Amino acid sequence: MELGAFDANNSVSCRLTSEIPNVCLEEDCCLGIDEAGRGPVLGPMVYGICYCPISKKEDLKGMKVADSKTLTEAERENLFETLHQSKSFVGWALQILSPNTISTSMLQRSKYNLNALSHDTAIGLVQYALDSGVQLKEVFVDTVGPAEKYEDKLSQRFPGIKITVRPKADSLFPVVSAASICAKVARDRVVKGWNFAEQLGDVDTDYGSGYPGDPKTKAWLLKYLDPVFGYSQFVRFSWSTAQTLMESKSVAVHWDDDEEDGEKGAQKLNNKSMLSYFSASGAAQRQTAPHRFFSERRLKNINTL
Incomplete structure (x- = not known):
């Protein structure tokens, strides 16, 4: 995962993508969506998608991917490497939303809350996959807000694709678990290597979890x-x-x-x-x-x- 594009300017949003497997351009595919870093006051929020042919669902399950929050950092890194080694049938894309993007969006004159930003980011990633030629037939999403309303919104936006929105989808569907791992690994790496454009000197990086209550x-x-x-x-x-x-x-x-x-x-x-x-x-x-x-x-x- 090359983060150079974001590190060069971490004040704006940035999209990172893997190569698109040829098989995903030819066979019906499923796609999972999840995020990492929604709650912290520090660092970016990262949305991730992971996709593969429906015929390869069991192969993905066999990798023993799981909700990234239940895994250690080392386990997440190892699983991401496994996903990378499976690039013949697994693809991913990430949208890194910088803290500045999040704050300026939420504080703009017209109301634009975190849920709306999350929905639009997820929709943008699904549209990226479609525009890239991925033959999407199934999309699984970890809910943001009421699951039924979100599912209806996505179904109207992407007719012809079976949309499933569920709470805790990252623990129910392996393709969502894989997206969760990609998003969490990217966020962890970005936070650890954050480039302070403000030239704060030797910054203390012991800032805990980044959550407001820490x-x-x-x-x-x-x-x-x-x-x-x-x-x-x-x-x-x-x-x-x-x-x-x-x-x-x-x-x-x-x-x-x-x-x-x-x-x-x-x-x-x-x-x-x-x-x-x-x-x-x-x-x-x-x-x-x-x-x-x-x-x-x-x-x-x-x-x-």
Whole structure:
């Protein structure tokens, strides 16, 4: 699995694909869909599809693929390698949704929640398989939201294909288990090798599971919160965990058209204003290096003009 395309710009979504087996262009195929990383406040969410001829279902089952959450990292890596070695009849595709993509989608003016983003991503991957010539006849999906409504939506979008949407589909259908493994392996590798474009220096990568309730994750979020610029693009800033920390620890911004007067509006959050960040005392109090915004522009604090 080559992640170079995403590593080059991890602020946007990226699709990775395997070679399409010739047999999948000739025989009726089944396809499974699953995701990894829906809940964490850190890192991307990865959607995966895996497909193979219906005649090869038992071969896929014989690989002993299982729900990725029930496997160790080593077991997932070994199973992904087994899937890769079976490329004569197994294909896969991944859509890596960067934290920045997730956050900007959820916070845009028109409502676009995580379920809608998930549905659209899954639909895009199925359409990719069809456009690539894969002879899809069956699609199995781990549900997002009510299973019946999701199944109806996909059936209307892809007439002629038998759609099955079930909770815990990754433990019921081997082709969904295989998609789950592909997605989880990709997410784990991306998170481990995350390229911080913000040049944070020697970043502590002991951020725990990435889930909001993890004390290690909370400690990491607190440590790497910039009081003006917020978080790096490794963080999903649309998550309430990140938003709460930014609201309580960051400096306040006052806009001229605020109803409150300038002095009161500037002090309503944490008793700090944006101007205090740029003062000599504010610079002396900061424990971290200046944000790259300043270093790239060779900007420095001055005391006199």
